[in-house]
Amino acid sequence: MKHYADLLIIGAGPAGISAALAAAPSGARIVLLDDNPLPGGQIWRDGPGAHLPRQARTLRQRLDACSNIRIHPATRVIASSGPKQLLVEDPEHGWLISYDKLILCTGARELLLPFPGWTLPGVTGAGGLQALIKGGLPVHGETLVIAGSGPLLLASAASAKQHGAQVLRIAEQASRSAVAGFAAQLPRWPAKLLQSLRLFDLQYRTASHVLGALGSDRLEGVRLQQQGKIVELPCQRLACGFGLIPNIQLGQALDCAIEGQAIAVDAWQACSRADHYAAGECTGFGGSELALVEGAIAGHAAMDERQAAQQLWPRRARWQGFAKALNNAFALDPQLKALAQPDTLVCRCEDVPYAALTEHHDWRSAKLATRCGMGACQGRVCGGAVQHLFGWPAAAPRPPFSPARIETLLCLDEQSAP
Amino acid sequence: MSEGQVADVIVIGAGIIGAACAQALARRGLRVLVLDAGLHGATAAGMGHLLVLDDNPAELALSQYSLQRWRDQAPALPDSCAYRSNGTLWLAANAEEMAVAHGKFLNLRAQGVACQLISASDLRRREPELRQGLEGGLLINGDGILYAPATADWMLQTPNIQQRRARVSELDGNRVRLADGRWLSAAAVVLANGVQAPELCPELPIEPKKGHLLITDRYPGTVTHTLVELGYVTSAHNASGPSTACNIQPRPTGQLFIGASRQFGTSDPQVEGWMLAKMLRRACDYMPGLAQLNGIRAWTGLRAASPDGLPLVGQHPQRQGLWLAVGHEGLGVTTAPGTADLLVAQLFDEPSPLPAQPYLPQRFLGEPVYA
Amino acid sequence: MPELMLDGRHLQVNEGTSVAAALALGGDGCSRTSVTGQRRAPLCGMGICQECRVTIDGRRRLACQTLCRDGMQVETRP
Numbered sequence: 001m002k003h004y005a006d007l008l009i010i011g012a013g014p015a016g017i018s019a020a021l022a023a024a025p026s027g028a029r030i031v032l033l034d035d036n037p038l039p040g041g042q043i044w045r046d047g048p049g050a051h052l053p054r055q056a057r058t059l060r061q062r063l064d065a066c067s068n069i070r071i072h073p074a075t076r077v078i079a080s081s082g083p084k085q086l087l088v089e090d091p092e093h094g095w096l097i098s099y100d101k102l103i104l105c106t107g108a109r110e111l112l113l114p115f116p117g118w119t120l121p122g123v124t125g126a127g128g129l130q131a132l133i134k135g136g137l138p139v140h141g142e143t144l145v146i147a148g149s150g151p152l153l154l155a156s157a158a159s160a161k162q163h164g165a166q167v168l169r170i171a172e173q174a175s176r177s178a179v180a181g182f183a184a185q186l187p188r189w190p191a192k193l194l195q196s197l198r199l200f201d202l203q204y205r206t207a208s209h210v211l212g213a214l215g216s217d218r219l220e221g222v223r224l225q226q227q228g229k230i231v232e233l234p235c236q237r238l239a240c241g242f243g244l245i246p247n248i249q250l251g252q253a254l255d256c257a258i259e260g261q262a263i264a265v266d267a268w269q270a271c272s273r274a275d276h277y278a279a280g281e282c283t284g285f286g287g288s289e290l291a292l293v294e295g296a297i298a299g300h301a302a303m304d305e306r307q308a309a310q311q312l313w314p315r316r317a318r319w320q321g322f323a324k325a326l327n328n329a330f331a332l333d334p335q336l337k338a339l340a341q342p343d344t345l346v347c348r349c350e351d352v353p354y355a356a357l358t359e360h361h362d363w364r365s366a367k368l369a370t371r372c373g374m375g376a377c378q379g380r381v382c383g384g385a386v387q388h389l390f391g392w393p394a395a396a397p398r399p400p401f402s403p404a405r406i407e408t409l410l411c412l413d414e415q416s417a418p
Numbered sequence: 419m420s421e422g423q424v425a426d427v428i429v430i431g432a433g434i435i436g437a438a439c440a441q442a443l444a445r446r447g448l449r450v451l452v453l454d455a456g457l458h459g460a461t462a463a464g465m466g467h468l469l470v471l472d473d474n475p476a477e478l479a480l481s482q483y484s485l486q487r488w489r490d491q492a493p494a495l496p497d498s499c500a501y502r503s504n505g506t507l508w509l510a511a512n513a514e515e516m517a518v519a520h521g522k523f524l525n526l527r528a529q530g531v532a533c534q535l536i537s538a539s540d541l542r543r544r545e546p547e548l549r550q551g552l553e554g555g556l557l558i559n560g561d562g563i564l565y566a567p568a569t570a571d572w573m574l575q576t577p578n579i580q581q582r583r584a585r586v587s588e589l590d591g592n593r594v595r596l597a598d599g600r601w602l603s604a605a606a607v608v609l610a611n612g613v614q615a616p617e618l619c620p621e622l623p624i625e626p627k628k629g630h631l632l633i634t635d636r637y638p639g640t641v642t643h644t645l646v647e648l649g650y651v652t653s654a655h656n657a658s659g660p661s662t663a664c665n666i667q668p669r670p671t672g673q674l675f676i677g678a679s680r681q682f683g684t685s686d687p688q689v690e691g692w693m694l695a696k697m698l699r700r701a702c703d704y705m706p707g708l709a710q711l712n713g714i715r716a717w718t719g720l721r722a723a724s725p726d727g728l729p730l731v732g733q734h735p736q737r738q739g740l741w742l743a744v745g746h747e748g749l750g751v752t753t754a755p756g757t758a759d760l761l762v763a764q765l766f767d768e769p770s771p772l773p774a775q776p777y778l779p780q781r782f783l784g785e786p787v788y789a
Numbered sequence: 790m791p792e793l794m795l796d797g798r799h800l801q802v803n804e805g806t807s808v809a810a811a812l813a814l815g816g817d818g819c820s821r822t823s824v825t826g827q828r829r830a831p832l833c834g835m836g837i838c839q840e841c842r843v844t845i846d847g848r849r850r851l852a853c854q855t856l857c858r859d860g861m862q863v864e865t866r867p
Contacts (some may be wrong), residue, residue, distance in 0.1 A: 035836050037807075037856045042835060048803045049810075074854065081691050091850065109837045121819050121830035131834030135807030135853065138814060217828065218817070348832075349839060351824040368462050368567040369498075376635055376714050376839035381832075398689050400713055403635060403839070405848075406676075406698050407709035409716075413695035635842070635849055671824065712849050 001095035002414070005031035005070075007302055008086070008097060010077060010250060011105030013041020014288045015280025015295035017059050019103045020069050022299025022308070030069045031097060033088060035076045035402075039063065041107055041280075042127060043288045049163060050134040077250055079399035081412055084275070087399075094408025101275050101302040104251050104263060105295060108281035110152075110241035111384050114346050114354065115339040116212035122219025122237050126156040129239035133159050140164030144237035145222045147171040147210040150330045154199035156239055161201075168233050170201055171208035171224050173242070174330050179206050182329035189322050191289075209336060213238050243330055245384050246282045253397045260284070268309060269298035277302050286323030293319060337389050346389075347382040349375020363392035376403050425451035427765075428594055428604040430586050430618070431611030433461035434566050435743050437573035438754035439608055442762045444578035451604065452574060453594070455585040459612045460750055461566045463719025465631065465667055465675055467644055468562040468752050469506050470531050472522060476728055476776035477749070480756045482531055483772050485560055487755035498568035500670050506561035507536065507545065507643035509664070509704060510553040515648040519556040532559045547640055547705050556648075563644060563667055566751045589618045592739025606765060609734075610743040612722040612750070613685070619737075622730070623782050624745050626720040628681040630694050635712040638672030647704060662697040664704045674711065676701050678748075689716050723747040724782070731760045731777040735786040741765065742779050793861040808852035808863055809834070809841050820852055820865050 007023050009016045012034035020032050032039070038046040044056040063069060072090060079087040085098045110125040117123070124132060126148050133139060143166045146157050150172075157167045172179060186193040207227045214221040214232070221234040251263040257272035258264060262284040269277045279294035286294075293316045300309035340346065342355035352372040360366035363373070363386060372386070373379035378401075383394045400409065427443050429436045432454035440450045468488050472478040488501075495501045510516040519535060526533050536555040541548060544557075574581055588595035593603040609615055613626045647664040660681040667675040679697040694716055702708045724730060724745035734740040741764075743757050760777065763770045780786060792801045793811065800815035809831045812818050819828040820841040831841035834853050841852040844867040852863075 036854055046805075047807060047810075048805045079691055087691070091848075091855070109835065110833060112833065112838070119823070119827060119829060121817065121828055124831065125833045128832055128834035132807075132809055132831055132853065135834070136803060136805070136810035136814070137807075138810070218830075348823070348829070351827075362456075364458060365456070368458065369571060374633075374715060376712075376842065377837065378714065381838050399691065399694075399716060403712040403714045403849075405709065406632075406634070406702065406711055406713050409632075409691075409698055409713055410695050410702070410709070412691035413699060710848060 001093070001411075003031070003095060003097045005029050005097060005099045007031070007101045007103065008099035009033070009103045009105060011041065011107055011280070011282075012039035012071065012073075013105060013107050013280060013291065014044060015107075015291040015298075016041070016103070016105035017063055018292045018295030019105060019279055019299035019302075021059065021062055021066070022296040023303045024066045024069055026303040026305070027068060028303060030066075031099075032069060032071045033075045033077070034071070034073055037074050039071060039073065042131060045131055045134045047134040048136040051162070076402045076404070078401055078404040078408055079412060080253055087408065087411055089404050089408040094405065094411050096411055096414060102254070102277065103295075103298045103302055104256070104271070104276070104278040104282055105280045106247040106250055106282040108244035108246045108285055109380065109384075111243050111245050111388065112240075112381055113242050113336055113339060113385055113388060114344050115210055116341050116344050117215065117219070118213055118240070119345055119348055120213050120215050120219045121217070122215065123213050124237070124239050126239045126241035127152050128241065129237065130156045130159045133163055139237065142166070142237055143168055143235040144239060145169045145171065145224070145233055145235050147208070147222070147224070147238065147240040148242045149173045149332060150241070150243045151196070151326070152241060152244070154196070154201060154204070157201050158199050160239070165237070167201065167203055168235055169224065170204045171210060171226065172204065172206050173209040173333050173336060174206060176206040178329045178331075182325055185325045189318075192322060209333070209339075210238070210240055211339070242332060242336065244281065244285045246284060248282060249397045249401060251278060251282065253399075253401060267313065268301040268306070269294055270301060284323065285327065286319060287326070290316065290319035290323055332388070340389070346385055347372035347375065349377050349382075352382075357386065357390070363395060366392070378402070423604050424602045425449045425580065425604045427451070427606045427608060428453060428602060429608045429610055430594065431459075431609070431614075432570060432574060432581060433459050433610065433612060434570045434751050434754045435612070435746060435757055436608070436610035437570035438758040439610055439743055439761055440579050441573040441576045442758035443765070444576045446762060446766070448578065450579045451602070452579060452581045453584045453586055453596075454581065455614070456583050457614065459614070460719050460721055461570055463629075463631065463717060464566060464748070464751060465665070465677055466564045466566040466751050467506070467667060468564060469644070470526065470558055470561060471749060472525055473727065478529060479772050480728075480753050480777070481749060482529060484753045484756035487759070488562065488564075489560060491755070495564070495569065496572055498565065499572060500565040500568070501562060502564070502670055503560065503562040504668065505643045506558045507645050508556040508558070509541075509548070509645055509647045510555055511647065511649065512553055516553040518648050519554065523556055526558070533557060534559070545642060545645065547707050548645070549704060549706050552704070557643065561644065563669075564751070569751075586618060589737070589740060591737050606739055606741055608741045608743055608761065612744060612746075613720045615722065615744045619734070621783060622742070622744065623725050624722045625682065626685045627723040627747060628679075628684055628686075629677060629719050629721060629748075630679045630689065630697050630716065631719065632676045632694065632698065632713045632716045633669070634674040634676070635714050636672040637674065637711055641666055641668040641674060644668070645704065660693065662693075662700045664701045666701055666705060666708070674708070676708070685720055687718050687720070689718055721747045722750075728777055729753065729757060730779040730782065731757050732764055732774060732779050733786065735780045735783050738788045791857045791859045791861070793857050793859070793863060795863045796865055802857050806857045808843060808845065808850075808855045808857055808861075811857050811863070812843075812852060812865065816865070822866065
């Protein structure tokens with residue numbers, strides 16, 4: 001099966017939705033793919049436990065109203081099958097899509113660093129907990145600890161409290177002065193200041209990080225280093241994430257230049273490869289407001305509506321300031337590199353412990369000897385960890401870019417052989 | 419070891435062949451220096467299939483001998499080598515292929531290889547995932563599988579072996595030049611670096627034969643034996659154009675390892691979608707249920723192929739001090755022990771454990787010019 | 790309200806509930822057994838970590854990105 005799009009957009013979070021809506025009036029045939037069952041990305045994830053902001057609902061309604069935008073939910077990109085053609089897969093079938101222009105809005109994922117006990121049921125990412133709650137995960141009456149780094153901790157805590165959980169502690173690894181310095185800048189972005197005041201929590205502690213998750217078959221408690229002291233808290237859930245990493249894999253696979261671990265883009269949100277654009281968290285973390293304006297610029301630029309794109313530059317500049325302040329404040333403490341013990345698993349797919357990795361000098365040798373990174377997550381979780389712990393950069397992606405049914409991979413023989 | 423020599427033997431290449439040779443030499447008391455450029459060749463990419471292959475008597479002799487050596491040393495292999503003796507089940511899709519199976523059965527049994535013919539019904543019982551309508555098969559009981567990178571690593575842990583990450587830029591008999599310009603010498607140099615060998619020895623008739631592979635998520639209990647189509651022998655092994663053959667290996671993890679493909683004339687390591695799909699389609703022909711399983715990784719490897727499908731093992735006839743252990747194509751892991759034993763016997767001027775003639779380099783390079 | 794089978798037990802959930810959430814609503818929240826025999830549960834919630842791999846109607850799927858449907862058969866110990 002072969003489809004065609006004038007404009008193919010990968011990712012239906014704020015950036016992708018905004019890009020589609022910006023490009024729609026041109027009349028172009030637009031296809032929007034997302035790997036979740038509903039559009040919205042992470043921040044606007046929909047589900048029984050979600051409380052979508054009005055803006056999200058409005059934009060989704062506008063999306064549905066555009067007859068020239070076709071949305072494919074639960075769809076992943078599996079391979080590049082030709083110069084401007086991708087193999088994609090949804091739960092029922094795989095097919096090829098050709099395109100004229102492409103916008104990557106692949107977002108970001110959490111940096112999950114290994115620590116003792118992190119594989120116990122009951123431990124999730126911080127954004128991970130929020131995502132699971134939105135999908136209907138019951139947390140009413142449960143005690144939980146949130147840890148790691150970044151504003152996401154507060155957002156996750158807020159979601160949990162809204163659904164009846166008791167948040168015992170929020171352990172932010174950044175120092176008090178770093179966080180205060182960031183908070184002092186918030187008046188530059190009044191909406192963000194308001195948001196942070198709403199999210200403020202009495203249990204928030206800076207200069208605090210997790211030392212270990214305790215329990216035998218599932219999580220029973222958490223040990224924290226809290227401002228120089230060791231604290232143990234019995235709890236049922238630990239939601240721990242250390243900030244966000246841009247999802248650049250597909251960009252790399254499509255030969256788009258990468259800069260500073262994000263997809264490199266110019267003022268038009270254009271990538272180094274012609275006819276390819278990128279917007280949102282995959283170009284660098286900055287929050288939904290930045291993602292929205294970047295997406296709109298990309299949508300206009302892809303349709304050669306340069307004036308419309310240029311008009312949005314000042315708005316983008318404003319939100320880029322916020323992104324910069326954010327990234328500076330929440331830099332990770334080097335102490336976090338020493339959390340893993342020799343027997344702490346680094347690769348969760350293949351159960352490879354930290355000790356097995358320390359004998360090796362590069363990622364490739366480590367992978368071959370231990371099978372770390374060779375499992376189903378294709379090195380997305382452990383790769384982030386080993387990059388942080390050892391400085392080993394991720395390898396160039398190969399197809400399949402995600403686990404895919406063999407039946408889907410058979411579609412690749414629709415390409416012509418050389 | 420003479421003065422000025424860094425070791426008794428320098429081995430170039432830390433893949434399974436270099437590692438096996440180094441281990442065998444070190445066990446004889448020699449000090450061995452293994453140099454590897456860190457390029458990770460066929461040993462890293464391959465399927466680790468240990469199989470007896472009888473396309474010709476020399477191939478059978480070397481693979482049979484080597485399989486016995488693997489079985490002998492299996493108890494000493496650490497868990498990371500994941501050695502299993504799960505047998506190879508050759509699949510006959512029709513009466514013609516079953517006749518081939520029958521011929522192989524007689525030949526192998528005459529040579530003392532444990533094997534048994536499998537009827538259509540027995541095939542379905544043993545491997546319920548195979549499609550209906552196959553004619554039957556041939557089970558080679560003593561064949562097995564192992565994880566080659568870990569096995570090479572284990573071999574290189576033998577006392578008297580030193581390893582160094584280095585790229586050799588030039589050869590001169592028993593001397594090697596490193597990329598940094600330094601010359602190292604030993605009593606002998608063994609070239610065991612597969613597809614890279616012609617870079618140092620352009621006269622070697624070694625060509626890359628590209629292969630694709632795919633591994634699935636875990637589906638324990640799906641397949642028991644390593645399944646290979648008999649068409650493999652006729653189509654893939656001997657063809658000149660790109661070809662595929664069904665090869666499905668059950669890993670101890672419960673993952674399925676799927677191969678096999680062959681392409682000449684390219685050393686591009688990129689996965690080619692059309693070739694991957696062709697290979698997977700062939701595998702699905704034999705095992706329809708495969709289509710519903712998830713593939714999690716695909717990659718390629720380059721086999722070092724020689725013109726007659728047999729490796730070059732022995733002295734270089736023109737370059738005194740240089741020994742060769744290259745050109746193993748798809749049988750490197752299988753024949754590593756036999757290769758090592760052949761080489762050691764020749765180096766020590768001892769009786770060979772099996773006839774060495776068919777693998778001698780002079781068959782391609784000409785008669786020796788020195789005594 | 791979709792009704793599904795989770796490891797052989799009936800479970801009814803609200804429309805739009807993810808299979809990952811259903812694991813906790815109808816069981817101990819665990820999705821799979823690791824290589825070394827540990828039980829695991831969803832970690833990242835967004836289709837990256839692959840810890841929530843379950844078998845749904847015979848196919849390996851990610852629970853966090855799959856919505857519960859009527860008649861679904863979910864297995865965490867295939």
